Amino acid sequence: MTTTDPPPLIPTLGGNWYVDDRVFAAEQERIFERMWFCAVRSGDLADPGRFRRVRVGRESVLIVRGRDGELRAFLNICRHRGAMLCTEDEGEVRRTLRCPYHAWTYGLDGKLVAAPNLGALRTASGEAIDRVAYGLVPVALREWLGYAWVCLAAEPPSFEGDVVSAVTARLGDPTVIGTYGIEGLAVGHRVVYSVAANWKLIVENFMECYHCATIHPELTDVLPEFAHGLAAQMFVGHGAEFGTDIAGFTIDGAAGFDPLPGIRAEQDRRYYAITIRPQVFVNLVPDHVIIHRMYPLAVDRTVVECDWLYTEDVVDREQDVSRSAELFHRVNQQDFAACERTQPTMSSRAYRDGGVLVPAEHHIAEFHEWVSHRLEEVG
Numbered sequence: 001m002t003t004t005d006p007p008p009l010i011p012t013l014g015g016n017w018y019v020d021d022r023v024f025a026a027e028q029e030r031i032f033e034r035m036w037f038c039a040v041r042s043g044d045l046a047d048p049g050r051f052r053r054v055r056v057g058r059e060s061v062l063i064v065r066g067r068d069g070e071l072r073a074f075l076n077i078c079r080h081r082g083a084m085l086c087t088e089d090e091g092e093v094r095r096t097l098r099c100p101y102h103a104w105t106y107g108l109d110g111k112l113v114a115a116p117n118l119g120a121l122r123t124a125s126g127e128a129i130d131r132v133a134y135g136l137v138p139v140a141l142r143e144w145l146g147y148a149w150v151c152l153a154a155e156p157p158s159f160e161g162d163v164v165s166a167v168t169a170r171l172g173d174p175t176v177i178g179t180y181g182i183e184g185l186a187v188g189h190r191v192v193y194s195v196a197a198n199w200k201l202i203v204e205n206f207m208e209c210y211h212c213a214t215i216h217p218e219l220t221d222v223l224p225e226f227a228h229g230l231a232a233q234m235f236v237g238h239g240a241e242f243g244t245d246i247a248g249f250t251i252d253g254a255a256g257f258d259p260l261p262g263i264r265a266e267q268d269r270r271y272y273a274i275t276i277r278p279q280v281f282v283n284l285v286p287d288h289v290i291i292h293r294m295y296p297l298a299v300d301r302t303v304v305e306c307d308w309l310y311t312e313d314v315v316d317r318e319q320d321v322s323r324s325a326e327l328f329h330r331v332n333q334q335d336f337a338a339c340e341r342t343q344p345t346m347s348s349r350a351y352r353d354g355g356v357l358v359p360a361e362h363h364i365a366e367f368h369e370w371v372s373h374r375l376e377e378v379g
């Protein structure tokens with residue numbers, strides 16, 4: 001091979017990585033239950049008593065707004081005999097969370113506040129029940145970009161090191177993400193997709209644009225460099241530029257809304273894509289932000305919740321976001337259809353040893369190495 005030869009093909013993971021329940025169980029334990037997991041939009045739980053139940057790895061996690069205004073996360077399990085406390089995915093309670101089995105009742109701060117005959121109950125050593133020790137099991141929670149991120153690890157990894165640095169590495173300058181003011185934006189549109197595909201297929205698809213020219217006609221109309229030019233496809237983090245005749249990031253390229261107030265001139269008319277491992281995609285365009293959160297439910301099933309975020313002014317005045325939201329909704333449908341087309345064949349003998357990554361996809365190999373490395377770590 002001479003220095004002018006193109007880089008060679010690189011092997012992918014073998015098909016069993018996408019269909020083997022044991023691989024998925026190891027990923028739940030060593031990835032989703034150990035890393036920071038973007039769980040809910042904080043603004044969805046604006047009022048005290050509002051809660052949302054999410055699946056993180058193998059656990060059910062309850063996120064609830066306290067009467068003091070704080071968001072907290074707990075394992076969704078009653079400390080008495082283990083009944084699931086909340087069986088609804090979201091809702092609102094007044095002051096307490098009451099187990100429907102024997103009525104142990106917890107404050108929104110997780111403390112045990114009531115139970116039948118609580119005053120008469122004693123521990124094995126004869127002491128009264130400690131209401132904190134018998135309270136709900138807390139889960140670490142951080143708020144960033146207007147989302148509540150939770151971590152099941154007893155000692156969570158550095159949030160800055162794992163989450164914030166993924167964004168900084170992609171955008172280069174740590175101050176850029178703040179210019180979009182994401183925490184102050186409002187949800188103008190949301191779609192929840194139930195995708196019959198392994199979560200890694202969805203990550204890999206998001207990481208490359210080799211497929212863009214084939215399956216994303218509307219997106220490549222707006223971002224022509226996604227249709228040609230390998231370098232542009234590999235460095236989408238540097239910001240793909242809108243086509244010269246494109247006024248906005250909309251389904252037909254028509255004008256969108258005013259640019260978000262904080263963004264700089266060099267960020268205008270550009271699209272940035274960021275992957276935050278293990279389950280978040282951030283898409284930045286001048287007038288809105290699109291955030292995907294994945295909830296891997298099974299080896300072949302992933303729920304993706306996608307938020308389109310706009311200024312409060314756009315959302316409060318009920319401006320029409322449909323042309324703007326339709327573009328990425330179309331992209332999502334196209335991408336998820338491709339992932340669903342790939343999932344069933346992962347168990348074929350033809351894919352036992354995997355496929356190949358072309359040069360424009362070579363950065364996916366680093367994702368594969370990362371997953372392999374996480375699963376090799378001693379549990």
Ligand code: FES
Pocket residue numbers: 078079080081082083099100101102103104
């Ligand atoms: Fe919840 Fe008994 S299991 S009160």
Ligand code: FE
Pocket residue numbers: 205206211212216331335
């Ligand atoms: Fe795509």
